[in-house]
Every structure is written in C-alpha cells, then in structure tokens.
Amino acid sequence: xxxxxxxxxxxxxxxxxxxxxxxxxxxxxxxxxxxxxxxxxxxxxxxxxxxxxxxxxxxxxxxxxxxxxxxxxxxxxxxxxxxxxxxxxxxxxxxxxxxxxxxxxxxxxxxxxxxxxxxxxxxxxxxxxxxxxxxxxxxxxxxxxxxxxxxxxxxxxxxxxxxxxxxxxxxxxxxxxxxxxxxxxxxxxxxxxxxxxxxxxxxxxxxxxxxxxxxxxxxxxxxxxxxxxxxxxxxxxxxxxxxxxxxxxxxxxxxxxxxxxxxxxxxxxxxxxxxxxxxxxxxxxxxxxxxxxxxxxxxxxxxxxxx
Amino acid sequence: xxxxxxxxxxxxxxxxxxxxxxxxxxxxxxxxxxxxxxxxxxxxxxxxxxxxxxxxxxxxxxxxxxxxxxxxxxxxxxxxxxxxxxxxxxxxxxxxxxxxxxxxxxxxxxxxxxxxxxxxxxxxxxxxxxxxxxxxxxxxxxxxxxxxxxxxxxxxxxxxxxxxxxxxxxxxxxxxxxxxxxxxxxxxxxxxxxxxxxxxxxxxxxxxxxxxxxxxxxxxxxxxxxxxxxxxxxxxxxxxxxxxxxxxxxxxxxxxxxxxxxxxxxxxxxxxxxxxxxxxxxxxxxxxxxxxxxxxxxxxxxxxxxxxxxxxxxxxxxxxxxxxxxxxxxxxxxxxxxxxxxxxxxxxxxxxxxxxxxxxxxxxxxxxxxxxxxxxxxxxxxxxxxxxxxxxx
Numbered sequence: 001x002x003x004x005x006x007x008x009x010x011x012x013x014x015x016x017x018x019x020x021x022x023x024x025x026x027x028x029x030x031x032x033x034x035x036x037x038x039x040x041x042x043x044x045x046x047x048x049x050x051x052x053x054x055x056x057x058x059x060x061x062x063x064x065x066x067x068x069x070x071x072x073x074x075x076x077x078x079x080x081x082x083x084x085x086x087x088x089x090x091x092x093x094x095x096x097x098x099x100x101x102x103x104x105x106x107x108x109x110x111x112x113x114x115x116x117x118x119x120x121x122x123x124x125x126x127x128x129x130x131x132x133x134x135x136x137x138x139x140x141x142x143x144x145x146x147x148x149x150x151x152x153x154x155x156x157x158x159x160x161x162x163x164x165x166x167x168x169x170x171x172x173x174x175x176x177x178x179x180x181x182x183x184x185x186x187x188x189x190x191x192x193x194x195x196x197x198x199x200x201x202x203x204x205x206x207x208x209x210x211x212x213x214x215x216x217x218x219x220x221x222x223x224x225x226x227x228x229x230x231x232x233x234x235x236x237x238x239x240x241x242x243x244x245x246x247x248x249x250x251x252x253x254x255x256x257x258x259x260x261x262x263x264x265x266x267x268x269x270x271x272x273x274x275x276x277x278x279x280x281x282x283x284x285x286x287x288x289x290x291x292x293x294x295x296x297x298x299x300x301x302x303x304x305x306x307x
Numbered sequence: 308x309x310x311x312x313x314x315x316x317x318x319x320x321x322x323x324x325x326x327x328x329x330x331x332x333x334x335x336x337x338x339x340x341x342x343x344x345x346x347x348x349x350x351x352x353x354x355x356x357x358x359x360x361x362x363x364x365x366x367x368x369x370x371x372x373x374x375x376x377x378x379x380x381x382x383x384x385x386x387x388x389x390x391x392x393x394x395x396x397x398x399x400x401x402x403x404x405x406x407x408x409x410x411x412x413x414x415x416x417x418x419x420x421x422x423x424x425x426x427x428x429x430x431x432x433x434x435x436x437x438x439x440x441x442x443x444x445x446x447x448x449x450x451x452x453x454x455x456x457x458x459x460x461x462x463x464x465x466x467x468x469x470x471x472x473x474x475x476x477x478x479x480x481x482x483x484x485x486x487x488x489x490x491x492x493x494x495x496x497x498x499x500x501x502x503x504x505x506x507x508x509x510x511x512x513x514x515x516x517x518x519x520x521x522x523x524x525x526x527x528x529x530x531x532x533x534x535x536x537x538x539x540x541x542x543x544x545x546x547x548x549x550x551x552x553x554x555x556x557x558x559x560x561x562x563x564x565x566x567x568x569x570x571x572x573x574x575x576x577x578x579x580x581x582x583x584x585x586x587x588x589x590x591x592x593x594x595x596x597x598x599x600x601x602x603x604x605x606x607x608x609x610x611x612x613x614x615x616x617x618x619x620x621x622x623x624x625x626x627x628x629x630x631x632x633x634x635x636x637x638x639x640x641x642x643x644x645x646x647x648x649x650x651x652x653x654x655x656x657x658x659x660x661x662x663x664x665x666x667x668x669x670x671x672x673x674x675x676x677x678x679x680x681x682x683x684x685x686x687x688x689x690x691x692x693x694x695x696x697x698x699x700x
Contacts, residue, residue: 027636079535105426105536107506113433114465150635150666165581170635171688174664177467191580194433220581223430246585249597251569270588288585289689 002133003160003205003212004096004122005072005117005144009133012037012070014077014085016048016057021076024100024148026050028074031151032135032142037064054246072096074130082126083108084155090121098146099126099196104227109194116196116276123196129166129188145255147188149173159306162199163192163218168246168288172216175292181307184212191220199229207237214240214299214306216291217282221247221270226277227235234280240298241278244285245270308532310546311355313411315510315528322501322695324494326525329413331355332568338387341412342380349415350383351376354390356397356405357551359529364397366390367404373397376415383412408550416524421446422481424525428509429462435502437461437469437495439477443514469499486521494523495697505543506536527600555618562614564603571596574619574696576612578603578633586631589688595696598625603632609645616649620657627658627699629691632665639663639671648679658698659683662691 005011010091011028014117015021016038028035029050038048044059058064063075073094077085089097104126116123124131130147134140134143134154145151153170155177163169169188176183189201190197199217201275215237226245233241248270267276277284282296285291299306310318313331320326330341342350354361354373366389373395377383383599387410396404421443429436438459442450450457459480461473474495478488494515502510511529518524537544549557559566565580570585573595577583580602587597599619603611619625632642646661662685663671675682683698685691 025452080538103535105506105539106533107503107509107536110428110433110465112433148636153635163581165579165584166631167577167579167582167635168585169581170633170665171582174633193428193430204522213343218581220584225430226636244582248586249569249587250584250593251567252351287589287689287692288582 002187002256003043003202003209004124004187005131005133005146007032007133007135007144008034009068009072009143009144010034010036010068011072011074011144011146012039012061012064012068014039014061014073014075014089016040016055016076017043018076018211019192020049024076025153027054028145029053031145032137033145036068036070039064042216043159061088061094061208065092065094070094072146073098075099075101077101077127079103079105080271083112086112086123086126087115089276090116090119093119094121096122096124097129097196098124098130099190100128100130101125101149102127104191104192106194109192113194113196124187125190125195127192128190128195129169131185131187132183133185134183149186149188153177154186155180157184157307158210158211158213159183159216160212161186161216161218162202163188164220165246168218168244172218172291175289179292179296181292184209193223198225200225200232203229203233203237203241207239212239213244213304214295216295217241217243218291219245219272219273221245221250222268224267226273227267230276230280232281240295240302240304241282242285242295242298243282244288244294245273245277246288246290297301308534308537308543308546309551310532310543311357311409311411311548312353312528313355313409314546316525316625318501318505318530319498319525319528321553322523323497324501325490325522325628326528327413330410331409331411332387332391333409334465335388335391338384342384345380345412345414347380349376349378350380351391351413351415352383352412353413354388354395354407355409355411356395356400356407357548358397358399358405360397360399361395364395364400367394368645369394373407379395389410401453405551408548409581416484416516416526417517417518417520418526419517420443421516421526423450423513424498424515425509425513426499426507432462434462434465435499437463437473437477439481440473441481443516450698461500468503469496483517487517487523490521490523494525506533506540507531508533516615555621558614559601559618562611564611564615564618565600566618567600568622569597569599570624571598572624574598574601574622574625574628575631576601576603576619576628578613582631582633586629586688586692588625591694593689593692595692595699598622609648612642612645613649614651616653616655620653620655625657627695628655628660629695630659630661631688631691632663634663634665634668634671637666639665639668640674641670643674647674647680650680650682658695660688660691660695660698662684
C-alpha cells in the first residue's frame with residue numbers, strides 16, 4: 001500500500017498539449033503510470049501519442065473522467081488559467097488534483113481554497129513537484145508518477161517523504177535509494193503560502209498507512225505548517241520521523257524563490273522550527289546530506305527496520 | 308514588488324482612502340512646482356525609499372532624519388535639498404543604505420491620536436487578515452510582543468468579502484465613535500477593496516490618524532504586491548522602481564535566475580529554491596559564509612549558467628564558488644558542458660567546487676574531468692561544502 005496514489009491509479013493531465021505538460025506526460029508514460037486521459041479545451045477528440053500509447057484528449061475534466069474512469073488530475077495549466085483548472089477538477093469530483101503550476105496569484109488560491117471547502121477533492125500543490133509511488137520494475141518503473149519528479153531515483157519500500165521543495169525531495173529520495181531504503185510514497189506539497197495539502201495532512205496519512213514505517217519531513221522557513229505537524233507527531237505519530245528545515249541562513253524578510261519562504265513571525269524561523277522538531281521527538285538532520293541517516297538513527301533507536 | 312509611499316498614497320486616493328495632501332519631486336527643479344500644489348503652513352518632507360524606519364534614519368553625510376517636520380514651505384524646500392541624492396541608512400536598509408531619488412511633500416496634519424491598520428495574508432487560515440491596533444506610530448512587532456491584547460485581527464471570508472459586522476468590530480476595537488467611526492469604517496472598507504483588487508501582498512498604514520476635525524487619514528502607506536499577479540496589473544507594474552533593486556538581481560531576473568546577494572564570500576549556483584537555501588545552510592554549517600542565493604531553476608541551460616557565473620563574479624567579495632546541481636530530469640552531461648563553457652568564457656580564476664548528481668552523472672563527471680579545468684569535484688553536498696570552505700579559508 002501507499003498513500004493517495006497506487007500504481008493502478010488512473011490519472012488525467014490538464015494541459016497535456018502544452019510543452020511542459022506534454023514533456024512530463026511522456027516521462028510518466030515511460031515510467032509506466034496509468035495516464036488515461038488528457039484535457040485541453042478545444043482539442044477534444046484528438047489523441048496524445050507516445051511510443052505506442054494513445055491517450056485520448058477531452059474538452060473538459062468531467063467528460064474525461066466519465067469516459068476513462070480517471071480519479072486523479074495533474075495540472076500543468078499556465079498561471080493565469082490554473083485556478084480555473086483546479087476548480088474544474090474539483091467540480092468533476094475527482095479524488096485528487098495535483099497542481100504543478102508555479103506562479104499562481106495568491107488571491108486566486110485564496111478563492112480556490114474557499115471554494116473547495118466541503119468538496120470531496122483533495123488538492124496537492126500548487127507550485128509542487130507532485131507525487132510518486134514507486135513501482136516494482138527496473139528503476140522503480142511501473143509506479144505512479146504525477147508531476148515532474150525524476151521517477152528512476154525511487155525504489156519501492158517503506159519510507160514516506162513529504163516536502164515543500166522539489167530538489168530537496170529528490171535529494172532525500174536519492175539518499176534513501178542509495179542506501180537501499182525504498183519509499184512508500186513521496187509527496188511534494190509545494191512552496192506557496194496558500195496550498196491544498198499540508199505537512200500534517202500527509203503525515204496523518206503516512207501514520208495510518210500500514211506499509212509506511214518511517215517518515216522524512218522536509219520544511220522551510222516561513223509559516224507554521226511544520227510546527228503544527230511536529231506537535232501532532234509528538235502526540236499521535238507511532239513511527240520514526242526525521243526532519244530538515246531549509247533556510248537557516250536566509251536573511252530576514254527576503255524572498256527566497258518561494259513566495260512562502262519569508263520570515264515573518266517568531267515561530268517560523270529555521271532555528272525555532274528545528275527547536276520545536278527536537279522537542280517533539282523528531283530526529284533533525286543537521287545538513288541536507290544527513291536526511292536519510294537521521295531517519296536511520298531514529299528508526300534504530302526504536303528498533304524499527306526501514307527496509 | 309514594493310512601491311514608494313507617494314505611489315501608494317496615489318493608489319489609496321484612487322480607492323477612496325483619505326491621505327494628507329501631498330506632492331512628490333524627483334529633482335531640485337521639481338521642488339517648487341510640487342510645493343506650489345500644497346497650502347501655506349506646516350509641511351512634512353519625506354525621503355522616498357523602499358525601507359521603513361526613515362524618520363529615525365541617518366544620511367551617510369551625517370544629516371539625521373529622513374522624515375522632517377517643517378514649520379513652513381520655505382523650510383521644507385531647503386530641507387528637501389538636504390535629502391535628495393543623499394544616501395539614507397535605516398534599521399531596514401542595511402549599512403549600505405539607499406540613495407534618495409525622490410522626496411514627498413505633504414501637509415503636516417494635526418494629530419489627535421495614532422492607530423495601526425494593515426491587511427495581509429493569514430497563512431494559517433488562507434484568508435486575508437485585517438490587523439488593527441490602538442497603538443499606532445510605533446513598531447507593531449513590539450506591540451505584539453508586549454501588549455498583544457491591543458491588537459485585533461479580523462479574517463475575511465473571500466467568498467463574501469469584508470462583512471459589516473467585522474468593520475463594526477474593528478471600529479469598536481479602535482474605540483472610535485461618531486464621525487470618526489463613520490469615516491474609519493469607510494476607510495477600512497475602501498482599503499480592503501484596494502488590497503483585494505490590486506492583488507496586494509500587504510498594505511500597512513502606520514500610523515492611521517484621527518484629526519481634531521474628525522477626519523481619519525492614512526499618514527503613512529506601505530504597499531507591496533504579489534509578483535505572481537503583476538501580469539494582470541500593467542498599471543502597477545509600471546510603478547516598479549529599478550533604482551531600489553540590486554542591479555545584479557535585475558540582471559538575474561532577465562535570465563530567469565533567482566538571485567539574492569548576501570554578505571559572505573562563497574558564491575553558490577544551485578537548481579531549485581529549497582536546495583539553494585540548504586546549500587547556503589550547509590556552507591554555514593561547515594564554517595563558511597554564503598555570498599548569495601542563486602536558483603537557476605529546473606532547466607539550467609548553458610546561457611543561464613554563463614549568466615549566473617557572470618553575476619556571481621560581479622560581487623567583489625566572492626572568493627570561491629560552489630555549484631550544486633541535482634539533475635533529476637536534466638542530463639547532467641549537458642549541465643557539465645554548460646559549466647565548462649561558462650568557466651572558459653568568464654576566465655574563472657577562483658576555486659570552484661562542483662557537486663553534480665542525477666541523470667547521466669557519470670558522463671557529466673567525465674566531461675568535467677576531461678576539461679582540464681582546475682575544479683574540484685564533490686560527491687555529496689557535505690563533501691562539496693567542506694571542500695569549498697577549506698579552499699577559501
């Protein structure tokens with residue numbers, strides 16, 4: 001088992017005919033992911049072809065989901081139209097919408113998040129690398145890859161990874177795989193200040209997933225999402241958790257590429273978050289090179305085998 | 308994106324948020340025409356820079372105070388001459404300070420009482436939050452720390468907008484009644500509309516004042532905008548003042564690089580914001596100091612890498628460079644070729660440590676080795692960081 005997506009999950013791609021969406025659709029198909037539909041308004045009836053795969057394109061998400069049984073959408077739509085694309089996925093009652101798009105206006109996300117209240121769809125992102133549940137084929141092929149992560153660095157197994165940053169997630173996954181430790185599911189929740197799924201949401205899912213034995217949580221300066229997750233871990237999590245916070249050297253009040261990573265209050269600095277992680281029993285990685293080892297330390301202390 | 312006070316106040320006026328009458332001047336020649344727009348009498352002269360703490364700031368020539376009260380317009384004219392073209396250092400500018408390229412003259416309002424009012428994003432609720440306090444004209448962080456009960460927060464439901472009862476709550480918290488209450492209610496509603504319609508990231512009025520005549524005015528104005536939304540506000544994008552930005556950062560944005568100058572001596576070139584931040588962290592962890600944040604994004608083309616090297620080398624403090632690329636999808640060999648060409652093109656003389664990992668990394672490392680460039684390879688982030696710290700020590 002994994003969380004949110006499994007190798008048999010059927011996904012559709014919103015923005016499949018754009019350059020960005022098309023490139024990553026091809027990579028997901030190569031990985032063995034069940035990409036069953038594409039959506040581009042005005043191009044319904046056409047097909048997306050790649051090495052023997054022939055993915056039908058629809059004008060709307062509802063139509064695509066009805067015709068193919070897709071339950072998850074990966075959104076590659078450009079920023080001005082991305083909020084509308086998310087709302088369309090929500091309106092079609094999909095299980096999960098994963099917004100890869102970077103640069104969506106905050107006001108649009110405020111409205112989207114409000115409109116999603118009470119709806120069944122979960123949103124991951126925006127401005128995120130997406131999710132991977134590794135498969136059992138060579139280089140973890142046969143898994144479910146939604147978004148832009150490199151599939152081949154993964155290995156099927158029992159560690160859950162949740163992160164706001166794409167390349168730091170890959171760094172953690174690469175360290176794990178190099179040590180022959182596989183992953184259950186890796187979730188990039190995105191760096192924007194208003195996003196769908198939080199660290200805490202993902203950690204609750206990992207905690208409830210019988211296949212996940214340990215968790216790596218990667219955070220950044222700014223906001224209080226990691227702190228909220230850490231406090232929940234202290235009270236409820238039964239599994240070893242390792243954590244890393246990026247941005248200890250970031251100057252106050254400067255934007256660091258992610259709109260969310262701006263130091264504002266007193267519990268959102270790297271030092272404050274790291275201190276709270278320690279209080280909550282989370283093994284802190286001293287450097288980003290130490291993420292997998294930190295989880296190994298935490299697991300060893302509890303007598304838990306990760307692989 | 309930030310704008311100047313005089314620009315923010317023009318925006319406020321457009322949305323019906325009352326401000327003291329004022330006029331800006333960008334040169335000595337514009338002083339008199341600007342002052343001519345104001346009535347005789349007490350006048351404020353305010354240095355226009357994108358940083359707070361101007362009133363308590365000091366110019367590099369020793370002159371104190373970037374905001375001055377003047378009893379009459381003649382004094383204001385002389386005072387403006389002391390500020391324009393000078394460099395003002397405040398608690399928020401850093402030691403280098405900012406050159407004052409425009410001054411703003413306003414009518415000096417009679418103040419009955421000062422308040423604080425701001426609107427920004429509340430990340431926890433994903434809603435706009437209006438922050439108000441009876442303690443205006445002081446540092447709001449200090450109020451939050453020492454007397455948090457004097458701060459009222461109202462979160463606005465984006466589906467309904469600012470509700471009347473919420474405005475009443477804010478007015479009550481500020482202790483306003485009668486004409487002041489009515490005027491403040493109108494101001495708060497209009498300020499919220501301004502915040503929402505312009506895709507502002509933050510509007511801050513400190514102080515908001517009442518006058519003996521019962522007026523409620525925004526005496527100061529700080530406004531910043533969500534960069535992601537600028538595409539739909541050309542009129543706001545036009546307010547961008549490149550003089551307020553680091554030329555290296557402007558050059559970087561031309562190549563879709565995200566660059567922020569810091570004060571250390573080890574430059575870094577990294578793909579991905581999170582990895583770039585943690586590369587700075589790991590340099591610090593091993594005893595070095597990062598010279599910058601530089602995210603080349605997901606692509607890292609040769610042109611980008613060359614531009615990045617040039618920008619990095621424009622900083623005279625840089626004594627060494629750490630390149631840290633995790634090529635997930637990208638071919639590491641293409642990146643290695645880009646690094647080799649970039650190093651040759653800029654004629655790099657400083658120590659360079661390259662940590663390359665990911666797709667086709669063996670070919671990439673071979674390309675670097677075959678280049679005969681004097682660069683050092685790092686296997687992990689920790690290894691690379693330790694090597695560059697040793698090389699610049």
